[in-house]
Amino acid sequence: MDWKFNTEDLGQIVIGAFALGVPISFSEEAWQLSETLPLLNLTVLVLITLVFIGLYAYQSMFGQNIHRRVPVFLVRVFGAYLITYLVVCLILFSLNQFPILDNWVIAVKRAFVIAMPASMGAIIVDSFDKE
DSSP: OOOOOOHHHHHHHHHHHHOOOOOOOOHHHHHHHHHOHHHHHHHHHHHHHHHHHHHIIIIIIGGGGGGGGGGHHHHHHHHHHHHHHHHHHHHHHTTOOTTTTTTTHHHHHHHHHHHHHHHHHHHHHHTTTOO
């Protein structure tokens, strides 16, 4: 199996990120958490997210055949997270909850907080047709 990233993969990641990102983006608790979460905790949250995305991708998409495809695996994990982050930014912007010009730190933190569950939805939907 070749595991190239194509427009179908992009669509699956966007749909998965959107599916879990939208309900959480409407949550005032997520907005407030992003305002009070210290940088250390935010960093741990992002790292945990990447680890879980990586574990899921390894188990469901790559399995034992990862040895020759480590770069592809890393691109898949970090790419899915980046795409998810951008989808969450778009959702928050459309809800007027992404104050990138007024308070960019809160905007970035808010997107990271919501990207955690949204990225799990993204990688799960991305794995549906990978066997």
